[in-house]
Amino acid sequence: SQQGEEDPQALSIQEGENATMNCSYKTSINNLQWYRQNSGRGLVHLILIRSNEREKHSGRLRVTLDTSKKSSSLLITASRAADTASYFCAPNSGYSTLTFGKGTMLLVSP
């Protein structure tokens, strides 16, 4: 299994601003998933983007995938305090299990 590396490790913004976090990986993938974890809770699946897709939207979330650069980005538009959480990417290749990185910790201040 391969692990994604999220960047930055931490991000602090004001409510209403956009938040962008990135994920890099090393080998080819079938899909890449993003998850959110609120403090002290389990992970929640946000979005899955397949290797033949370049962009995907879900509400205020926009995910892009650049397989040539082996990278993905997650954009949260018009951030709210409730978006404060850690965000993880999980690049998915072959038949191995998902591997989660250390995440990006997002703090949205009112």
Added chain:
Amino acid sequence: DVKVTQSSRYLVKRTGEKVFLECVQDMDHENMFWYRQDPGLGLRLIYFSYDVKMKEKGDIPEGYSVSREKKERFSLILESASTNQTSMYLCASSPGLAGIRETQYFGPGTRLLVL
């Protein structure tokens, strides 16, 4: 909605005790997973199971065992708890339609403290 439940949110045990962490999912999922999460180390896979009575080691199985006697239940066992097993334990399940690499649904976690 998929629901994954874990038997305890917080647990305090003594060194050397046998500890059982239970996980139950209600969506007839084939695959179930146990992770531990530690600051600075992220999530690490301990064991997973793709069928009843089947189990596979993850990245850090040492000191742990698992049991899956029924499809909906996956138990993590610490045979003799040690202080370095103090951690947040997360259970997850996935449908199994596309194998073990598809979307996972997580429980709320169990924060275990071993004294």
